[in-house]
Amino acid sequence: MDRKHRLNIILTFALGFTLLYIGVVVTFFFLYAAFTPDQIVLGLLPPGPPDPLMMEAFKQMYGLNDPLFFRFLRYLGDFLTSNLAYSSSISWGTPVFDILMRSVPHTIELLIFPLVIGIILGYVFGRISNRSKRNWLKKGIQLLSAVGVAVPIFFFGMFLQFTLGYLFPLFPTIGYKSFMYPSPPLITGFMMFDAFISGNLALALDIREHYVLPTIILLVAITALMTRAYSSNRAKDSYKKKTIFSHTAKTSVVFGVIFTYLFLIDVTFNLYGFGTYFINALMYGDYFLIRGFLFIFIILFAATIIVSNLIFSIYGLVKDKNELPLKDVEETMEREPNLSAVSDLKNYLNKIVRSPLMYIGLLAVLNSIFATIFPELISGSTYAEANGIYIGSWEPPSPTHPFGTTQFGRDVFALVTYGTRGSVIFGAGAVLIGLIGGLIFGLLASKFNRKGHTIIMSVTLVFYVLPGILLVLLATMIFGNLFGLLMFMTGLLLIPGFTRIIGNTEFRIVPIGKKIVSYMPLFAGFAILLYASLGFLGFHDYQIISLGGLVSQARVHLFDAPWASFFPSIAIFSIVIGLFILHEGLAKQSR
Numbered sequence: 001m002d003r004k005h006r007l008n009i010i011l012t013f014a015l016g017f018t019l020l021y022i023g024v025v026v027t028f029f030f031l032y033a034a035f036t037p038d039q040i041v042l043g044l045l046p047p048g049p050p051d052p053l054m055m056e057a058f059k060q061m062y063g064l065n066d067p068l069f070f071r072f073l074r075y076l077g078d079f080l081t082s083n084l085a086y087s088s089s090i091s092w093g094t095p096v097f098d099i100l101m102r103s104v105p106h107t108i109e110l111l112i113f114p115l116v117i118g119i120i121l122g123y124v125f126g127r128i129s130n131r132s133k134r135n136w137l138k139k140g141i142q143l144l145s146a147v148g149v150a151v152p153i154f155f156f157g158m159f160l161q162f163t164l165g166y167l168f169p170l171f172p173t174i175g176y177k178s179f180m181y182p183s184p185p186l187i188t189g190f191m192m193f194d195a196f197i198s199g200n201l202a203l204a205l206d207i208r209e210h211y212v213l214p215t216i217i218l219l220v221a222i223t224a225l226m227t228r229a230y231s232s233n234r235a236k237d238s239y240k241k242k243t244i245f246s247h248t249a250k251t252s253v254v255f256g257v258i259f260t261y262l263f264l265i266d267v268t269f270n271l272y273g274f275g276t277y278f279i280n281a282l283m284y285g286d287y288f289l290i291r292g293f294l295f296i297f298i299i300l301f302a303a304t305i306i307v308s309n310l311i312f313s314i315y316g317l318v319k320d321k322n323e324l325p326l327k328d329v330e331e332t333m334e335r336e337p338n339l340s341a342v343s344d345l346k347n348y349l350n351k352i353v354r355s356p357l358m359y360i361g362l363l364a365v366l367n368s369i370f371a372t373i374f375p376e377l378i379s380g381s382t383y384a385e386a387n388g389i390y391i392g393s394w395e396p397p398s399p400t401h402p403f404g405t406t407q408f409g410r411d412v413f414a415l416v417t418y419g420t421r422g423s424v425i426f427g428a429g430a431v432l433i434g435l436i437g438g439l440i441f442g443l444l445a446s447k448f449n450r451k452g453h454t455i456i457m458s459v460t461l462v463f464y465v466l467p468g469i470l471l472v473l474l475a476t477m478i479f480g481n482l483f484g485l486l487m488f489m490t491g492l493l494l495i496p497g498f499t500r501i502i503g504n505t506e507f508r509i510v511p512i513g514k515k516i517v518s519y520m521p522l523f524a525g526f527a528i529l530l531y532a533s534l535g536f537l538g539f540h541d542y543q544i545i546s547l548g549g550l551v552s553q554a555r556v557h558l559f560d561a562p563w564a565s566f567f568p569s570i571a572i573f574s575i576v577i578g579l580f581i582l583h584e585g586l587a588k589q590s591r
Contacts, residue, residue, distance in 0.1 A: 145228045153221055247309060547568045
């Protein structure tokens, strides 16, 4: 085994345990900022007027009066010993461990089949996209995968609930089992497996039937995601172009996206897994339950990183027949022919004007921008009128209201127009924040020598410790659902992406500019998807019309007023798919 592969094996575990520790630190300070000792203790006390002596005893018991450093040591010790305490609001007095044993394995059980099959199908489709000489087949796979990623997963879930659960009642639409069956005994925490080994075959079949629609959605979404991940590696031996750091970053992004999918599906179908319990814990301030879920998440994240990097390292060891120099462990930098800036820019512009994808994406994006600038002209309503209170709630589409009405008789078309404006502003603001941070770190990485470059790239891994949706949700718990805060936090999440793109590009204005321009639409699309997902979960600024919030509000009327959730969802999809197509057109010409 040469030095490169020995170093990869060492870094596999070093990175995993470092990210594990950083995750503990990050969650500690988030929870420390969100909860005071009095809040924590009040939740643990029985109902009634609080007893000051009992409160002080609880503070001493949990070390809540200790200095910050010792509180952190206590927090770290609780993490290592699984001292998870008791729920203080969701299920008062119930051990957090018991809640985790019922919800977390239940969520993992739902993920196993679509994850395994999705990775296999994504690999197959990605390889076909890379190697096929048929241009229509490559573009077809890329387009379908882009559509699969761009569709808001909660909209896909509600669409199947409406079609296969309501119009054609083939499968259950909510819950993990029918009400007629009692919950299976807690043996392993995997609901269907526990029902089967306890001898209740009817319950096991019923749970499997409730899993059908969520499984279909996760399978499609994961397949689309993995297809794009594999098809982005154009070279046959693409692993040689990656380092343990870049592989960790990519694994972290995929892990975060899949976790977000699972989180939203759990809430959409009321499965009472990780997502549902965590949202409820945030809303009701259940400190120990929030902490327990974050502990579990960090362990799963670190384990995923270690296993993934170990497979990557072993694969590289088996693949490489000859010794490779140690420098191959460093990040690779893209270099282009040494043309003058004017000639380089002219060639790039000549390529762009011949790209049909660029025109299609640009047209869709310009429509959204036009709605952002002139919402009153398009909708025929002012913001106050769009948000007014009228008679005729949940009315179907008509000449007066072409998209129908929603709660309080509000016109869906006007709400969608103003919601589009909010989404575009959010995406543009988040990209600007991410770009500023990415330019600072990326240009430094691009300018530095190999060691400085590697250090900066490895530091960006800190941003991947928590998925974007979890990080933003924790921030809202502290500061509230402010539009500017949500945009700022999302922008921070885009910094490592811009940093890696800029840092791995040759330090010249035109090559870096081409990369930035081509990836701005992609990052804006993901920012808007995250914003819509937060709105769907109920975390958005209620002074701003949110497309995701409109979908969430209309969920309870899915079967009698489907237009109220359908049109906002289509608006989200239209904005995001336009940005993704524009990215494809620009990225193809920037290579």
